[in-house]
Amino acid sequence: MFGTKDIGIDLGTANTLVYIKGKGIVVREPSVVALRQDTKDIVAVGNEARNMIGRTPGNIVALRPMKDGVIADFETTSTMMKYYMNQALKTGSFSRKPYVMVCVPSGITSVERRAVIDAARQAGAKDAFPIEEPFAAAIGAGLPVWEPTGSMVVDIGGGTTEVAVISLGGIVTSQSIRVAGDEMDDAIVSYIRKQYNLMIGERTAEAVKMEIGSAVAADTDVTMEIRGRDLLTGLPKTIEITQREIQIALADTVANIIESVKSTLEHTPPELSADIMDRGIVLTGGGALLQGLDQLMTAETSMPVHIAEEPLDCVAIGTGKALDNIDYFKKQK
Numbered sequence: 331m332f333g334t335k336d337i338g339i340d341l342g343t344a345n346t347l348v349y350i351k352g353k354g355i356v357v358r359e360p361s362v363v364a365l366r367q368d369t370k371d372i373v374a375v376g377n378e379a380r381n382m383i384g385r386t387p388g389n390i391v392a393l394r395p396m397k398d399g400v401i402a403d404f405e406t407t408s409t410m411m412k413y414y415m416n417q418a419l420k421t422g423s424f425s426r427k428p429y430v431m432v433c434v435p436s437g438i439t440s441v442e443r444r445a446v447i448d449a450a451r452q453a454g455a456k457d458a459f460p461i462e463e464p465f466a467a468a469i470g471a472g473l474p475v476w477e478p479t480g481s482m483v484v485d486i487g488g489g490t491t492e493v494a495v496i497s498l499g500g501i502v503t504s505q506s507i508r509v510a511g512d513e514m515d516d517a518i519v520s521y522i523r524k525q526y527n528l529m530i531g532e533r534t535a536e537a538v539k540m541e542i543g544s545a546v547a548a549d550t551d552v553t554m555e556i557r558g559r560d561l562l563t564g565l566p567k568t569i570e571i572t573q574r575e576i577q578i579a580l581a582d583t584v585a586n587i588i589e590s591v592k593s594t595l596e597h598t599p600p601e602l603s604a605d606i607m608d609r610g611i612v613l614t615g616g617g618a619l620l621q622g623l624d625q626l627m628t629a630e631t632s633m634p635v636h637i638a639e640e641p642l643d644c645v646a647i648g649t650g651k652a653l654d655n656i657d658y659f660k661k662q663k
């Protein structure tokens with residue numbers, strides 16, 4: 331049995347969360363880094379860097395190093411992780427070097443995975459272990475992953491949607507698609523551009539999605555004002571859009587996510603399908619919060635669908651809880 335100060339890190343494409351056993355989530359920041367372009371020196375990390383997206387002068391760039399589920403810029407990713415780990419280490423006195431469990435996006439290569447683990451060691455871990463995202467999400471959602479029963483989790487993050495069926499501590503069947511929250515934002519940007527000749531930023535699109543986005547037949551009375559740049563005049567302009575329009579804008583992306591759930595179910599052994607039928611499909615990740623997505627998925631799959639409690643925190647909590655079974659991960663290594 332290990333001490334209560336081990337660390338779980340959810341290195342997500344959109345958000346990075348750090349969980350300390352016995353303390354809960356101590357860091358929750360966007361996975362964004364601002365760099366000076368010429369020297370590559372880091373100017374800001376997290377919220378401060380996020381506020382710079384789309385607003386930087388020429389020599390500074392604010393970027394999401396893991397956007398799209400792949401590590402585009404590996405050194406920056408490692409530096410960002412070390413920065414967050416150090417922040418977490420500062421929040422408590424550690425009697426010894428902590429064990430660290432890191433959840434990495436499933437799109438990354440084994441070389442990149444290795445490098446993330448090395449970066450955690452360099453940042454002060456006694457040892458570090460990788461954990462697969464849907465597995466961590468399922469643990470965090472409270473699913474009985476170690477038991478001989480089928481559980482299905484759909485983790486809809488920023489860059490990727492992971493669909494997995496888990497039983498007896500292993501992933502039986504899974505799918506990972508690069509369609510998730512970011513793609514919803516892009517769909518809103520392109521809808522507004524086509525319909526209104528208005529260019530809006532990705533942060534505005536995300537705000538629209540969170541406020542009035544919907545996966546099901548939506549209300550034309552629910553509206554929101556948005557600001558952007560008129561592509562014809564080049565001047566700033568404000569328009570009003572309806573929830574129904576955003577539902578139309580998001581329809582293809584939502585259909586892709588539901589399609590991957592259906593096809594994973596088709597590849598699921600019948601005994602496990604029966605278990606999932608009883609327990610229901612569990613949605614985690616920020617995308618689970620899209621209004622009506624659970625309803626639509628229920629209608630399309632004929633399965634019960636539940637949104638996990640605190641969907642944005644499931645992966646981080648799962649990495650932390652996985653530390654209770656650290657022997658299992660040591661053996662896997």
Ligand SMILES: Nc1ncnc2c1ncn2[C@@H]1O[C@H](COP(=O)(O)OP(=O)(O)OP(=O)(O)O)[C@@H](O)[C@H]1O
Nearest residue numbers: 342343344345487488489490511615616617619620
């Ligand atoms: N209320 C909401 N409605 C719709 N989408 C939301 C809501 N809240 C957050 N999101 C979206 O959830 C996504 C972030 O989710 P999350 O933090 O789970 O991703 P991540 O773990 O960083 O990414 P990945 O799983 O790809 O590594 C963002 O695209 C964000 O816009």
